[in-house]
Amino acid sequence: MLQRFLHHKTAVATVSLVLLVALIGIFAPWIAPNDPLATDIINKFAPYSAEYPLGTDNLGRCLLSRMIYGIRPTLGLAVLTMLGTICLGALMGLLAGYFRGWIEEVIMRVVDVMLSFPSQVMVFAVVALLGVSVQNVIIANVFIKWAWYARMIRTGVMQHRNSNYVLFSRCIGTPERFVLLRHLVPSIASDLAVLASLDVGWAIINISTLSFLGLGVQAPTPEWGAMLNEAKNVMTSNPTQMIVPGIAIVVLVSAFNLMGDALRDVLDPKEVSE
Amino acid sequence: MKQYIIKRLLTAIPLLLCISFVCFVFINLIPSDPAEVALRVRQVPIITDEAIAEVRAELGLDKPYLVRYLTWLVNCLKGDFGISYVNPSRTVAGELLRCLPATLRLAGASFILVILLSLPIGFFCAVYKDSWFDRIMRGIIFITTAMPAYWVGLLLMWSVSIKLDLLPTSGSGSWRHLILPACTVSLSYIATFIRLIRNNMLENMKQDYVLYANVRGLPQKSILVKHILKNSMHTCIVALGMSIPQLISGTIVVENVFAWPGLGTLCISSIFNRDYPVIQTYVLLIGVLFVMFNLLFDILQSLADPRLRKEAA
Amino acid sequence: MSVIEVRDLCVSLKTKKGLHPIVKNVSFSVNQGECLGILGESGSGKSMTVKAFAGLLDKSFQVSGQAVFNGRDLLKESKESLRRLRGRQITMVLQNPMTCFDPLYRIGNQMAETFAVHTQWDKAQIRSRSLDILERMQIKDPAEVLEKYPHQLSGGMLQRIMIGIAIALEPDLLIADEPTTAIDAITQFEILQEFQKIKSGHQTAMLFITHDLGAVSKVADRILVMSNGEIVDKGEFSHILHHAIDPYTKLLVEKRSAVMARYRLALQKEASQ
Ligand SMILES: Nc1ncnc2c1ncn2[C@@H]1O[C@H](COP(=O)(O)OP(=O)(O)O)[C@@H](O)[C@H]1O
Numbered sequence: 001m002l003q004r005f006l007h008h009k010t011a012v013a014t015v016s017l018v019l020l021v022a023l024i025g026i027f028a029p030w031i032a033p034n035d036p037l038a039t040d041i042i043n044k045f046a047p048y049s050a051e052y053p054l055g056t057d058n059l060g061r062c063l064l065s066r067m068i069y070g071i072r073p074t075l076g077l078a079v080l081t082m083l084g085t086i087c088l089g090a091l092m093g094l095l096a097g098y099f100r101g102w103i104e105e106v107i108m109r110v111v112d113v114m115l116s117f118p119s120q121v122m123v124f125a126v127v128a129l130l131g132v133s134v135q136n137v138i139i140a141n142v143f144i145k146w147a148w149y150a151r152m153i154r155t156g157v158m159q160h161r162n163s164n165y166v167l168f169s170r171c172i173g174t175p176e177r178f179v180l181l182r183h184l185v186p187s188i189a190s191d192l193a194v195l196a197s198l199d200v201g202w203a204i205i206n207i208s209t210l211s212f213l214g215l216g217v218q219a220p221t222p223e224w225g226a227m228l229n230e231a232k233n234v235m236t237s238n239p240t241q242m243i244v245p246g247i248a249i250v251v252l253v254s255a256f257n258l259m260g261d262a263l264r265d266v267l268d269p270k271e272v273s274e
Numbered sequence: 275m276k277q278y279i280i281k282r283l284l285t286a287i288p289l290l291l292c293i294s295f296v297c298f299v300f301i302n303l304i305p306s307d308p309a310e311v312a313l314r315v316r317q318v319p320i321i322t323d324e325a326i327a328e329v330r331a332e333l334g335l336d337k338p339y340l341v342r343y344l345t346w347l348v349n350c351l352k353g354d355f356g357i358s359y360v361n362p363s364r365t366v367a368g369e370l371l372r373c374l375p376a377t378l379r380l381a382g383a384s385f386i387l388v389i390l391l392s393l394p395i396g397f398f399c400a401v402y403k404d405s406w407f408d409r410i411m412r413g414i415i416f417i418t419t420a421m422p423a424y425w426v427g428l429l430l431m432w433s434v435s436i437k438l439d440l441l442p443t444s445g446s447g448s449w450r451h452l453i454l455p456a457c458t459v460s461l462s463y464i465a466t467f468i469r470l471i472r473n474n475m476l477e478n479m480k481q482d483y484v485l486y487a488n489v490r491g492l493p494q495k496s497i498l499v500k501h502i503l504k505n506s507m508h509t510c511i512v513a514l515g516m517s518i519p520q521l522i523s524g525t526i527v528v529e530n531v532f533a534w535p536g537l538g539t540l541c542i543s544s545i546f547n548r549d550y551p552v553i554q555t556y557v558l559l560i561g562v563l564f565v566m567f568n569l570l571f572d573i574l575q576s577l578a579d580p581r582l583r584k585e586a587a
Numbered sequence: 588m589s590v591i592e593v594r595d596l597c598v599s600l601k602t603k604k605g606l607h608p609i610v611k612n613v614s615f616s617v618n619q620g621e622c623l624g625i626l627g628e629s630g631s632g633k634s635m636t637v638k639a640f641a642g643l644l645d646k647s648f649q650v651s652g653q654a655v656f657n658g659r660d661l662l663k664e665s666k667e668s669l670r671r672l673r674g675r676q677i678t679m680v681l682q683n684p685m686t687c688f689d690p691l692y693r694i695g696n697q698m699a700e701t702f703a704v705h706t707q708w709d710k711a712q713i714r715s716r717s718l719d720i721l722e723r724m725q726i727k728d729p730a731e732v733l734e735k736y737p738h739q740l741s742g743g744m745l746q747r748i749m750i751g752i753a754i755a756l757e758p759d760l761l762i763a764d765e766p767t768t769a770i771d772a773i774t775q776f777e778i779l780q781e782f783q784k785i786k787s788g789h790q791t792a793m794l795f796i797t798h799d800l801g802a803v804s805k806v807a808d809r810i811l812v813m814s815n816g817e818i819v820d821k822g823e824f825s826h827i828l829h830h831a832i833d834p835y836t837k838l839l840v841e842k843r844s845a846v847m848a849r850y851r852l853a854l855q856k857e858a859s860q
């Protein structure tokens with residue numbers, strides 16, 4: 001599988017890009033040329049220069065530094081959201097698939113209702129209910145997305161429950177739970193990886209949208225969506241300020257989308273024969 | 275057929291009840307006591323325990339949960355959604371009705387754009403698969419799915435309104451105000467539908483009935499339009515129909531970018547002002563719209579498809 | 588004289604790695620009133636061969652060789668003139684009757700569109716001809732069947748309608764691509780009878796493709812055996828039965844004799860009981 005991965009150019013390129021961005025975010029204090037919060041009013045709207053490689057914003061803050069520090073909330077929150085979603089979805093899916101009976105009934109009915117609600121509106125409803133803050137944004141996004149994963153994982157469990165090796169293990173007396181998990185995890189893992197990497201892109205857009213509207217990460221903290229919100233106010237005087245964060249979002253989201261497709265090629269056993 | 279429609283209608287009722295119950299629970303989950311909120315909204319200077327108790331009785335908050343739900347539900351059915359916390363002189367229904375036309379106008383314009391653009395583009399992408407046109411379109415689709423709607427809005431606003439000075443930047447009033455928001459809203463949906471129609475047509479082209487139509491020597495145009503397009507539209511019709519409520523709810527972000535005075539702007543300002551009844555009713559409205567449109571297009575599809583339509587006799 | 592003569596027909600799939608051959612150097616000819624059977628396991632390239640000269644392959648395939656139909660080389664004809672031939676002079680019956688009709692249109696509509704494309708008939712003529720054909724194919728209540736959607740009819744009925752459409756315009760060449768594979772045994776028998784009738788009643792040349800030795804023996808005068816895109820055996824039916832050269836043909840023949848032997852044994856047992 002590693003071989004196949006290394007031979008897939010898109011997969012290697014996108015994964016490296018994402019890792020690179022993540023590393024830049026992690027080592028932001030060492031990489032960023034300036035303090036992202038330090039204002040320099042005299043030099044506001046400065047063009048590119050050695051001191052400010054991407055220029056400065058309306059308060060004279062270094063745009064490049066803000067972009068670099070902005071990776072932390074933008075990418076970090078999206079990844080956190082996906083981890084939360086997968087954990088909750090997996091837990092519910094496994095519960096439903098493993099215990100069956102009324103537990104499954106209840107969980108799946110809740111999943112149905114969740115899926116029939118418009119997710120966009122639900123995010124706003126949850127944020128409204130819990131109040132505007134960063135962790136509430138994550139909760140809201142996990143809340144509207146877990147049902148998809150729960151359903152997928154339950155389907156996986158159901159398929160494997162009745163497969164031959166589980167029936168076989170039942171006969172020879174190995175604990176069924178153990179066998180189920182051992183076979184379930186690798187078979188679901190590939191689907192999960194594909195779906196999750198596509199959804200990280202979705203989460204980045206969603207979280208930045210909330211920040212843009214002022215419902216997520218709040219103003220002085222550098223986050224790409226929040227930066228665009230600030231840029232909007234000075235659009236007439238300094239339009240370049242909204243270009244950089246926007247392109248960064250598009251590139252990162254595209255990378256995740258491409259990565260999802262590439263992972264599907266790499267991981268899907270059906271493609272092996274071709 | 276009648277039986278199917280009735281059955282479908284009946285299955286929608288529990289879902290509607292579920293949605294209404296969720297919305298009802300929603301307002302009871304808010305961190306602050308509704309009675310206290312109500313007092314603060316009325317700008318009562320000193321909030322005493324007696325005053326709170328009084329308001330609780332007035333709002334019916336001391337009754338059992340289920341009774342309160344039923345009263346609320348009955349009120350909703352009568353069109354009474356309560357009073358805005360922020361502006362006690364206004365009813366929630368009035369607020370929503372005031373903003374609804376603007377949102378409907380925006381969603382309607384976007385829907386027309388979506389249909390007008392995605393149908394022909396999707397069709398030609400499928401017919402000329404892998405041609406330069408298809409490749410370019412696929413590239414555009416790929417980029418637009420990665421673009422946040424608000425950024426697209428900002429870019430359009432800056433390029434068309436500020437740089438070229440062709441259209442107004444924000445607000446509403448004339449049809450010229452409508453163009454940019456409608457383009458922004460429809461952009462991501464157009465991408466989705468082009469892909470849907472293209473893939474669906476390509477899937478149909480592999481079917482036996484297309485081979486047999488070729489075997490019978492039918493002209494290519496007739497095979498494409500009469501057979502393939504019609505078959506794909508049959509599968510896409512539900513998705514197209516469901517895009518209407520999605521467009522209505524999808525205007526939230528774009529309305530805020532362009533200061534369009536619709537439901538989305540109302541919703542966001544209500545979130546900032548903690549005007550819970552308005553948010554609750556908005557969520558309820560969108561939820562009901564989703565169920566209704568789903569129902570409507572399910573039934574429409576089963577009416578249009580001979581395989582699903584039962585014999586009249 | 589031969590209606591169609593195929594010489595050195597090659598079909599390859601264009602892939603990124605180069606050409607991948609599917610049909611290799613196939614040659615045969617069919618005379619007026621004659622039926623040639625093409626026998627071969629599935630995937631051996633039988634359908635590809637006929638699709639290639641009927642112009643039913645898309646650009647991802649490369650076709651070379653000659654296919655002379657009534658003096659014209661089909662492989663050199665334009666798409667449009669091939670389309671005009673298909674459905675009128677060259678007609679086909681396909682394998683899966685249940686999926687070959689567009690599910691959204693009535694049978695009458697799909698028959699009518701075929702005739703409207705190839706003839707000058709007006710609406711009334713088309714309708715009366717359609718009824719004629721259904722009657723000739725022994726379909727009860729033809730007027731009602733015209734009003735039905737494909738999913739309301741059985742596979743055998745649809746197969747018969749397909750045969751009816753194929754012979755309606757009195758083609759020079761009728762190609763039947765596994766017409767009995769997807770239907771049950773009793774209907775198979777009736778469908779084969781239809782083909783025998785066509786053979787005796789018309790001067791149509793016929794290509795009968797199948798992987799079923801039993802079916803081909805009922806209608807074909809001569810047989811071609813294909814395997815892996817090549818012709819491995821050809822000749823009269825009895826010749827193939829007794830002097831098969833190719834191992835695959837031998838296997839087919841042996842299997843069939845084994846089945847027949849067991850069948851006779853069973854019959855004898857039953858009789859003796
Ligand atoms: N659309 C296609 N693309 C690529 N290869 C194909 C396609 N259709 C058929 N083939 C290949 O061509 C070969 C012959 O197919 P076909 O002529 O349909 O066989 P059959 O003898 O069963 O009719 C098969 O091995 C198949 O792999």
Ligand SMILES: [Mg+2]
Nearest residue numbers: 633634764765
């Ligand atoms: Mg075949």
